[in-house]
Amino acid sequence: MRRLLMNPGPTNVHPSVRAAAFEAPDWCHRDLGFASKVQSVCSKLAAISGGQGRYDAVPFVASGTGANEAMISVVSGRMLVLVAGRYSERLWLIAQRLGVQASRLDFSPLSGVDCASVAQALIKDPQITDICLVHHETTTGVLAPLPELGQLARSFKVGLLVDGISSIGGHDFDLCRDSVAMATVTANKCLESLPGISFLLASREVLQTTQGKSRSFYFDVHEQWSRTAASGKTPFTAAVSLFFAADVALDRLLAETVRGRAHRYRRLKQRLERELLTLGFSLVAVPEDRKANILTLARLPSYWNYNELYEALMREHITIYTDEVTLSQGMVFFATMGDLHEADLDRFVDALARFGRQRGSASLPIGVCTPL
Numbered sequence: 001m002r003r004l005l006m007n008p009g010p011t012n013v014h015p016s017v018r019a020a021a022f023e024a025p026d027w028c029h030r031d032l033g034f035a036s037k038v039q040s041v042c043s044k045l046a047a048i049s050g051g052q053g054r055y056d057a058v059p060f061v062a063s064g065t066g067a068n069e070a071m072i073s074v075v076s077g078r079m080l081v082l083v084a085g086r087y088s089e090r091l092w093l094i095a096q097r098l099g100v101q102a103s104r105l106d107f108s109p110l111s112g113v114d115c116a117s118v119a120q121a122l123i124k125d126p127q128i129t130d131i132c133l134v135h136h137e138t139t140t141g142v143l144a145p146l147p148e149l150g151q152l153a154r155s156f157k158v159g160l161l162v163d164g165i166s167s168i169g170g171h172d173f174d175l176c177r178d179s180v181a182m183a184t185v186t187a188n189k190c191l192e193s194l195p196g197i198s199f200l201l202a203s204r205e206v207l208q209t210t211q212g213k214s215r216s217f218y219f220d221v222h223e224q225w226s227r228t229a230a231s232g233k234t235p236f237t238a239a240v241s242l243f244f245a246a247d248v249a250l251d252r253l254l255a256e257t258v259r260g261r262a263h264r265y266r267r268l269k270q271r272l273e274r275e276l277l278t279l280g281f282s283l284v285a286v287p288e289d290r291k292a293n294i295l296t297l298a299r300l301p302s303y304w305n306y307n308e309l310y311e312a313l314m315r316e317h318i319t320i321y322t323d324e325v326t327l328s329q330g331m332v333f334f335a336t337m338g339d340l341h342e343a344d345l346d347r348f349v350d351a352l353a354r355f356g357r358q359r360g361s362a363s364l365p366i367g368v369c370t371p372l
């Protein structure tokens, strides 16, 4: 039975994506056949994120955090980090660790980034050269208002650096329209490929300015970009088979279209919301116009225990995951992302209902009999 991944990444992938990795030929990462695969993946990525012709994708053999580190490591001015959840907190930590000059602006995670406060911060500190944020905070399901932030970035002439790791491919995202300087994405979320590679998308104009700037050797953006853009030959050993998988995954995304995928995700999420209410969950309110397509934040019905639910679902080959901080606040989340369809949601909802029935009878006080 196929394991269902209801956690926010890695996701279920289509069998053809996995097969592409297994059947990948034995290429050296310096072989021309492989180089053209890298270039194919990179140009498809630029196309699905609205950057065709003006932006390049720079690949890294790393999870999404590696691409974030690459992006932040080339910031040479003063960066404002918009902190509205666990992942944007990490961007702040990376900046601290790399010694990037940075200040932070905090927002309530359940309402997200507020543009008026960002504008005020930019007026107050004219030294700020870049704003860095997470587009979709994957622990709350709240999106940042990228079009408005793009307008701010244009009028204040600052760079917009976006962690788009759990949004690109499954949400409205347009590098050119929103004047994004750099953005990051990983293979194993809305792109529906296998984990292990991630990408920095950046305008060529910005990439030209990154020479000699990186604080990291391995994640040197200019080194990686100039080599792969020119020849497709990555400076270090690439995860060869994962590029074969990503190429097939991106073909699938181009066929489904980003808009089509966003629609499928949103439909699954809306149905999950209805089913959870029926099962006795309560949904945690987030602003309607900021709702992402892939994450549902809820409170378990009383008498349900998260660890028991996790184990019961595990026995049915279903994975859920909620981070400790969210759990400690009495909330859980489920992700409806990846190669997931109505029938998979049926299976998940049935498993939840079965758990609920067992809990219901188990939680009756001793001495109370169920009516015949």
Ligand SMILES: *Cc1c(COP(=O)(O)O)cnc(C)c1O
Residues within 6 Å of the ligand: 009, 063, 064, 065, 066, 087, 134, 136, 137, 138, 163, 164, 165, 166, 186
């Ligand atoms: C998943 C994710 C990351 C990176 O996580 P990795 O485990 O390094 O792949 C970063 N930011 C966001 C918003 C994410 O959803």
